[in-house]
Amino acid sequence: MPAAFSGKRPAPLLRLxxxxxxxxPGGTPADPTMTTQDASxxxxxxxxxxxxxxxxxxxxxxxxxxxxxxxxxxSSSDHLTLEHSVSTPGPDLATQVFKQASKxxxxxxxxxxxxxxxxxxxxxSVEKNITLDSATRIELSCRLDNKYSHLKSFQVTWKRGxxxxxxxxxxxxxxxxxxxxxxxxxxxxxSCTLKGEEEISAVFHLQVPKIEGKEKNIVSYEGDTAVLVxxxxxxxxxxxxxxxxxxSEQIAINDSLMADKYVINRIPxxxxxxxxxxxxxxxxxxxxxxxxxxxxxxxxxxxxKILSLMVPLKPFLAIVAEVVILVTIIFLYEIYSxxxxxxxxxxxxxxxxxxxKSEESNGLENSSARHRKI
Amino acid sequence: MPTPHxxxxxxxxPDGGWxxxxxxxxxxxxxxxxxxxxxxxxFFKEIQDFFGTSYSEIxxxxxxxxxxxxxxxxISSILVNRYGSRPVVIFGGLLCGIGMVSAAxxxxxxxxxxxxxxxxxxxxxxxxxxxxxxxGKYFLKRRPIANGLAMAGSPVMLCTLAPLxxxxxxxxxxxxxxxxxxxxxxxxxxxxxxxRPIRAATASVKTQSIEEGKGALKEEVTEDAMEMxxxxxxxxxxKMEEEGGKDCCEKINQYLDxxxxxxxxxxxxxxxxxxxxxxxxxxxxxxxxxxxxxxIDEYSAAxxxxxxxxxxxxxxxxxxxxxxxxxVRPRIQYFFSFSIAFNGACHLLCxxxxxxxxxxxxxIFFGLAFGMVCAMLxxxxxxxxxxxxxxxxVGLVTIAECCTILLGPPIGGTLIDTFGDYKYMFxxxxxxxxxxxxxxxxxxxxxxxxxxxxxxxxxxxxxxxxSVRTENEGRNNWNKETAQNGPELEPLREEQEIQxxxxxxxxxx
Numbered sequence: 001m002p003a004a005f006s007g008k009r010p011a012p013l014l015r016l017x018x019x020x021x022x023x024x025p026g027g028t029p030a031d032p033t034m035t036t037q038d039a040s041x042x043x044x045x046x047x048x049x050x051x052x053x054x055x056x057x058x059x060x061x062x063x064x065x066x067x068x069x070x071x072x073x074x075s076s077s078d079h080l081t082l083e084h085s086v087s088t089p090g091p092d093l094a095t096q097v098f099k100q101a102s103k104x105x106x107x108x109x110x111x112x113x114x115x116x117x118x119x120x121x122x123x124x125s126v127e128k129n130i131t132l133d134s135a136t137r138i139e140l141s142c143r144l145d146n147k148y149s150h151l152k153s154f155q156v157t158w159k160r161g162x163x164x165x166x167x168x169x170x171x172x173x174x175x176x177x178x179x180x181x182x183x184x185x186x187x188x189x190x191s192c193t194l195k196g197e198e199e200i201s202a203v204f205h206l207q208v209p210k211i212e213g214k215e216k217n218i219v220s221y222e223g224d225t226a227v228l229v230x231x232x233x234x235x236x237x238x239x240x241x242x243x244x245x246x247x248s249e250q251i252a253i254n255d256s257l258m259a260d261k262y263v264i265n266r267i268p269x270x271x272x273x274x275x276x277x278x279x280x281x282x283x284x285x286x287x288x289x290x291x292x293x294x295x296x297x298x299x300x301x302x303x304x305k306i307l308s309l310m311v312p313l314k315p316f317l318a319i320v321a322e323v324v325i326l327v328t329i330i331f332l333y334e335i336y337s338x339x340x341x342x343x344x345x346x347x348x349x350x351x352x353x354x355x356x357k358s359e360e361s362n363g364l365e366n367s368s369a370r371h372r373k374i
Numbered sequence: 375m376p377t378p379h380x381x382x383x384x385x386x387x388p389d390g391g392w393x394x395x396x397x398x399x400x401x402x403x404x405x406x407x408x409x410x411x412x413x414x415x416x417f418f419k420e421i422q423d424f425f426g427t428s429y430s431e432i433x434x435x436x437x438x439x440x441x442x443x444x445x446x447x448x449i450s451s452i453l454v455n456r457y458g459s460r461p462v463v464i465f466g467g468l469l470c471g472i473g474m475v476s477a478a479x480x481x482x483x484x485x486x487x488x489x490x491x492x493x494x495x496x497x498x499x500x501x502x503x504x505x506x507x508x509x510g511k512y513f514l515k516r517r518p519i520a521n522g523l524a525m526a527g528s529p530v531m532l533c534t535l536a537p538l539x540x541x542x543x544x545x546x547x548x549x550x551x552x553x554x555x556x557x558x559x560x561x562x563x564x565x566x567x568x569x570r571p572i573r574a575a576t577a578s579v580k581t582q583s584i585e586e587g588k589g590a591l592k593e594e595v596t597e598d599a600m601e602m603x604x605x606x607x608x609x610x611x612x613k614m615e616e617e618g619g620k621d622c623c624e625k626i627n628q629y630l631d632x633x634x635x636x637x638x639x640x641x642x643x644x645x646x647x648x649x650x651x652x653x654x655x656x657x658x659x660x661x662x663x664x665x666x667x668x669x670i671d672e673y674s675a676a677x678x679x680x681x682x683x684x685x686x687x688x689x690x691x692x693x694x695x696x697x698x699x700x701x702v703r704p705r706i707q708y709f710f711s712f713s714i715a716f717n718g719a720c721h722l723l724c725x726x727x728x729x730x731x732x733x734x735x736x737x738i739f740f741g742l743a744f745g746m747v748c749a750m751l752x753x754x755x756x757x758x759x760x761x762x763x764x765x766x767x768v769g770l771v772t773i774a775e776c777c778t779i780l781l782g783p784p785i786g787g788t789l790i791d792t793f794g795d796y797k798y799m800f801x802x803x804x805x806x807x808x809x810x811x812x813x814x815x816x817x818x819x820x821x822x823x824x825x826x827x828x829x830x831x832x833x834x835x836x837x838x839x840x841s842v843r844t845e846n847e848g849r850n851n852w853n854k855e856t857a858q859n860g861p862e863l864e865p866l867r868e869e870q871e872i873q874x875x876x877x878x879x880x881x882x883x
Contacts, residue, residue, distance in 0.1 A: 227424050313553070315554050316553050319560070
């Protein structure tokens with residue numbers, strides 16, 4: 001799966017900078033895909049190069065795009081896992097950021113390119129989720145695999161909803177559209193359709209980053225403290241806001257106003273902690289953490305459940321009682337069986353003594369008999 | 375193993391009957407001791423968020439618990455030598471319960487270290503050693519089976535605790551779960567209540583110690599007797615200690631038998647095991663992360679561990695049964711070294727496993743090997759030092775193993791971080807275990823040869839006519855002494871009556 005190094009020259013209006021990403025092989029065993037986000041990334045022009053195979057630095061202002069080849073042939077095992085790094089010069093990663101001299105009109109936009117390989121089988125639809133957190137110039141393209149190039153005479157349409165978008169023919173077998181995503185209205189689903197004898201299509205979903213909340217309840221106790229955590233996977237939002245859902249209305253939580261009740265920790269910036277102290281039953285319910293990105297907002301849901309101390313106490317006492325009963329039974333049984341043993345032994349001894357006595361008397365009789373005989 | 379002479383003189387160990395109930399108690403106790411530190415890891419993520427600490431700080435809780443469980447081994451042995459298994463286990467269970475209940479009210483990570491780490495860990499240590507010791511007191515002929523069954527408690531408890539902990543956590547949060555887990559740990563007290571003290575062993579040993587005083591001949595037995603008489607002398611020593619100060623080292627030797635370090639078999643076992651534990655636990659710790667690293671999803675990775683646990687569960691009693699068969703029992707040390715080397719070979723082959731099926735096969739073999747080693751872990755020690763000295767031996771061995779057990783996973787982790795590849799960790803673990811297995815194999819071969827030689831020398835001495843006379847004298851004196859002893863020796867007394875009868879009878883005729 002070659003990482004496409006596109007040597008295209010962009011439109012002259014665009015501002016180019018070269019960012020080289022050299023990442024170390026490996027890293028922490030639990031986290032092989034490194035995605036570190038640079039808070040200032042959307043401030044600078046940046047281009048990223050795919051890690052696989054391209055670790056050279058070029059001094060030319062070439063548009064090296066973040067290209068991802070998605071080969072889809074119906075089975076997910078052929079998926080290429082996206083393993084790229086957008087990183088800043090930091091102590092743990094050896095990255096080199098080369099900033100090239102820029103042209104006059106500096107439009108601070110990231111440029112990314114996504115290409116999808118279309119399956120030859122009709123009826124199947126390929127879907128791609130693309131996460132964008134800041135204003136981006138994006139090029140989406142659909143490519144027909146060479147082995148299907150025998151399919152001639154088809155019509156290619158790019159659509160968003162009902163609106164058709166003009167596309168460009170990149171090569172003989174690939175078609176693409178270029179978009180400038182500057183705000184929330186441009187996000188959505190874009191599809192390319194090949195209509196020939198059969199219909200093949202692919203859909204790109206452009207979205208803001210998702211926020212991880214917690215699906216299960218967070219259980220806490222009255223008078224205790226609860227910490228609610230929201231994580232934004234890899235992307236740093238501009239701002240975090242917490243809401244509490246009371247009935248059907250959401251109330252923003254202002255930690256400066258109620259500093260003795262709520263503490264919001266926003267560092268590091270892609271994780272947020274809401275600490276609620278002195279919990280009461282009223283704090284029970286749903287909470288939302290909202291992350292504001294340049295291109296929109298995203299929410300994560302959490303549920304807090306407040307229990308009283310009596311709730312775990314009941315099973316605790318039940319189990320302790322059971323243990324005490326079992327131990328008592330075992331000890332009583334032991335005392336009982338010891339008594340039985342003692343009785344049995346005494347009886348056995350008694351029998352044995354009787355036996356010995358009788359044997360002795362027999363023996364005496366015999367010896368006396370022998371004596372008599374002799 | 376007792377020679378026919380013994381069987382005539384002393385009542386044999388039950389080898390069944392109440393012994394199986396004791397095995398069940400040991401099953402529960404050992405299960406908690408091994409499975410609990412692993413089971414508690416489910417709560418770590420939540421506690422980490424709650425206290426705002428890093429993962430490594432939380433992982434210390436488990437490490438402290440494991441370190442205390444193994445490190446407090448000698449203390450456990452001393453207490454068992456003094457008081458017997460039952461009170462120690464009951465006290466241990468209470469301690470575990472108190473530890474976890476107090477952990478439910480902790481307000482800092484340091485308090486968690488103390489409550490969950492030290493107190494509960496110490497309680498589990500007081501559970502583990504006595505359970506293993508009492509099996510040796512109840513079983514001899516069927517000891518490997520008993521050991522295998524008791525050690526099977528670990529995987530069974532782990533499989534039960536893991537979903538139970540998850541259920542408790544979902545419903546009660548971590549504080550409530552700790553509270554309820556404290557109550558569940560009290561079941562160790564129930565297990566301890568089942569550990570009825572067995573007096574037959576002490577009786578036979580007492581008589582042997584008296585024999586020893588008269589100059590009897592059985593080397594092995596006399597060694598046992600000397601060591602065993604020390605705990606019976608302990609109450610008297612204690613009084614003497616109050617009157618006049620005793621030398622510290624001598625006093626310690628009474629409680630914990632340091633002369634074991636001169637025992638050849640013990641030293642072989644110690645060195646081999648200490649080496650083995652360097653590579654024993656690391657693969658389990660890193661199996662799931664390795665699976666995720668090569669692209670397997672989280673649930674399938676967790677399923678690998680379940681496969682391991684299930685195979686482990688079946689392998690332990692099976693190994694016990696195999697080890698008890700008449701072909702393997704005399705050569706049980708070879709079987710043990712073979713299973714260690716087999717374990718190592720599995721790890722060495724693991725990097726060649728590609729994809730999920732390969733890892734499943736690796737898990738199955740690893741579970742098998744792991745079960746085999748664990749089932750025979752204490753059985754081989756009992757076989758080498760004898761049941762009497764086993765109490766002190768197990769304490770000394772566990773504290774020595776404590777260091778390498780704790781070092782194993784971090785070394786593996788460092789290897790992974792440095793090279794970025796898991797295969798070096800597997801190679802290191804495999805190499806260490808194969809080395810340990812071969813070492814044990816060779817040294818045990820040597821040990822068996824030496825034991826056979828000593829046995830021959832002993833037999834030669836026995837056939838000497840002079841010694842026979844002293845033996846008879848010894849026997850008569852022994853009859854007199856035992857007649858004065860307490861009710862525990864009733865079964866012996868009647869035997870002597872029968873022997874007296876024989877003697878009288880022959881005289882008469």
